[in-house]
Amino acid sequence: MKRYILIGPLCVLGLWFAVTLTGLVDPLLLPGPVKVFAALGRLIASQKLWVDLYRTVLRWLSGVVLGVCIGVPLGIILGYFDRAYRSFELIIDFFRSVPSLALFPLFFVLFGLGEMSKVSVAAWATLVLLLVNTVYGVKYARASRLRLARLLGATTVQVFTKIVFPSALPHISAGMRVALSIALIVTVGSEMILGGQHGLGKSIMDASFRFDMSEMYATLIVVGVIGYVANRVFLLLEHKAIHWRGH
Amino acid sequence: MQHDRHILIKELSVSYANGGSPTEVLRRFTLDVPRGQFVTFFGPNGCGKTTLLNSIAGLTLPQSGEVNIRGSSEARNRIGYVFQDYRDSLLPWRTNVENVAFPLEINRVPRRQREHTAKELLTRLGCPLRENGYPYELSGGQQQLLAIAQALVNEPQVLLLDEPFNGLDYDTRLRMHEALLAIWAQTAVTTLFVSHDIEEAVYLADRLVLLTKRPARIAKLLDIGLPRPRTPELLGKPEFFELKTEALHVFQRALAE
Numbered sequence: 001m002k003r004y005i006l007i008g009p010l011c012v013l014g015l016w017f018a019v020t021l022t023g024l025v026d027p028l029l030l031p032g033p034v035k036v037f038a039a040l041g042r043l044i045a046s047q048k049l050w051v052d053l054y055r056t057v058l059r060w061l062s063g064v065v066l067g068v069c070i071g072v073p074l075g076i077i078l079g080y081f082d083r084a085y086r087s088f089e090l091i092i093d094f095f096r097s098v099p100s101l102a103l104f105p106l107f108f109v110l111f112g113l114g115e116m117s118k119v120s121v122a123a124w125a126t127l128v129l130l131l132v133n134t135v136y137g138v139k140y141a142r143a144s145r146l147r148l149a150r151l152l153g154a155t156t157v158q159v160f161t162k163i164v165f166p167s168a169l170p171h172i173s174a175g176m177r178v179a180l181s182i183a184l185i186v187t188v189g190s191e192m193i194l195g196g197q198h199g200l201g202k203s204i205m206d207a208s209f210r211f212d213m214s215e216m217y218a219t220l221i222v223v224g225v226i227g228y229v230a231n232r233v234f235l236l237l238e239h240k241a242i243h244w245r246g247h
Numbered sequence: 248m249q250h251d252r253h254i255l256i257k258e259l260s261v262s263y264a265n266g267g268s269p270t271e272v273l274r275r276f277t278l279d280v281p282r283g284q285f286v287t288f289f290g291p292n293g294c295g296k297t298t299l300l301n302s303i304a305g306l307t308l309p310q311s312g313e314v315n316i317r318g319s320s321e322a323r324n325r326i327g328y329v330f331q332d333y334r335d336s337l338l339p340w341r342t343n344v345e346n347v348a349f350p351l352e353i354n355r356v357p358r359r360q361r362e363h364t365a366k367e368l369l370t371r372l373g374c375p376l377r378e379n380g381y382p383y384e385l386s387g388g389q390q391q392l393l394a395i396a397q398a399l400v401n402e403p404q405v406l407l408l409d410e411p412f413n414g415l416d417y418d419t420r421l422r423m424h425e426a427l428l429a430i431w432a433q434t435a436v437t438t439l440f441v442s443h444d445i446e447e448a449v450y451l452a453d454r455l456v457l458l459t460k461r462p463a464r465i466a467k468l469l470d471i472g473l474p475r476p477r478t479p480e481l482l483g484k485p486e487f488f489e490l491k492t493e494a495l496h497v498f499q500r501a502l503a504e
Contacts, residue, residue, distance in 0.1 A: 144335035151304055151328050152353040162352075166340045244339035247383040 063122020075134025
């Protein structure tokens with residue numbers, strides 16, 4: 001059964017070979033797989049890739065952590081106090097509709113050229129997503145479970161930590177999984193726009209400016225692999241940590 | 248012998264603001280329940296039975312009247328409540344034992360002690376569960392038993408049950424009746440049981456409260472003098488059938504009103 005998952009990738013690889021070997025696509029724009037994977041090999045052997053990778057991952061995950069740390073508590077509060085949520089609903093929906101990268105110039109002005117502006121876009125993207133997901137998680141926590149807490153005379157802190165937060169966890173983690181992907185996109189995007197020191201996004205831009213398409217594609221593959229692995233690892237952890245999903 | 252009155256419900260009126268006009272659910276409802284008695288409630292659908300239990304539990308505030316539970320200053324903690332849907336009281340992220348121990352945790356009983364109490368209670372209830380399993384792995388009957396254990400873990404003086412055996416198949420229900428009556432006999436907890444099954448309501452009760460349509464009044468109080476312990480054989484006896492028939496007549500008159 002497992003073998004099936006390889007069919008898709010092999011098809012793409014085959015197509016890639018086909019269009020490059022037949023000259024259907026300009027090899028300057030899309031080099032063949034052999035060239036690209038050779039470039040990937042060179043990249044892996046070089047120190048540069050690891051420095052870029054490290055910087056990107058650091059920015060990306062700092063942004064995610066920051067966004068989670070702000071978005072989740074905020075979402076719990078807004079989700080719990082219905083009036084608060086309705087007061088901010090419009091503004092939340094508005095910002096949710098604005099692509100995070102479009103806000104980049106604003107962050108750039110606010111935080112300057114340094115790391116902070118890149119981290120903050122990723123954090124923003126995460127925050128908006130987690131805020132909304134947490135709000136929904138909290139709002140749709142069974143009212144009856146709150147009734148149980150009330151019956152037992154639970155304190156507000158106990159209600160939040162023992163009922164509201166765990167109830168919202170499946171929604172929160174679903175939000176985190178999406179946020180991981182989006183934050184990676186945004187991080188790499190901001191590196192492309194702003195350049196700065198190192199980073200996979202900058203590397204991709206640099207390679208394309210040098211017209212080194214093999215290296216550009218090789219770096220793209222690296223970005224894709226990170227996103228894929230992150231998603232997989234997260235799914236695995238989620239499955240373990242939130243075993244009660246759906247109940 | 249003069250009964251020790253435990254729960255005094257006096258002129259209780261509850262209405263809900265339902266959109267525009269308020270719906271009156273209870274109107275000057277009055278009832279005394281002696282300590283240790285098993286009282287069942289039976290009445291038309293939506294007549295206010297759940298509201299009555301919620302008022303006794305202090306979850307619903309009445310417009311007027313009062314519920315007085317005697318002999319306990321901290322009455323709130325002394326009420327065990329089994330909700331209509333057991334999923335309402337079982338938290339799926341907690342293990343079975345943690346669920347039973349939940350009320351103790353809210354009362355800040357140390358972990359070791361509360362888990363010991365919970366396990367002991369489960370054993371006493373004859374409820375062989377995987378302690379570290381989760382409620383969603385259990386059958387409906389086992390989950391309901393777990394919810395009952397949770398309601399009992401505080402050693403309440405009053406146990407409220409709101410149609411707790413809905414949705415269980417017949418033989419599971421018979422077993423649950425047996426288990427519940429055994430607990431009741433052991434603990435002498437004053438028990439208020441809302442049922443939508445007239446046979447169950449007669450079978451379990453010392454006293455059966457037959458209710459009218461909303462707003463609920465007492466249509467009739469039936470003393471069920473059947474011998475205890477009750478066993479399923481009773482269901483076939485003529486004295487049981489007589490009581491059931493009488494209850495049914497009252498119910499039908501209440502519906503026709």
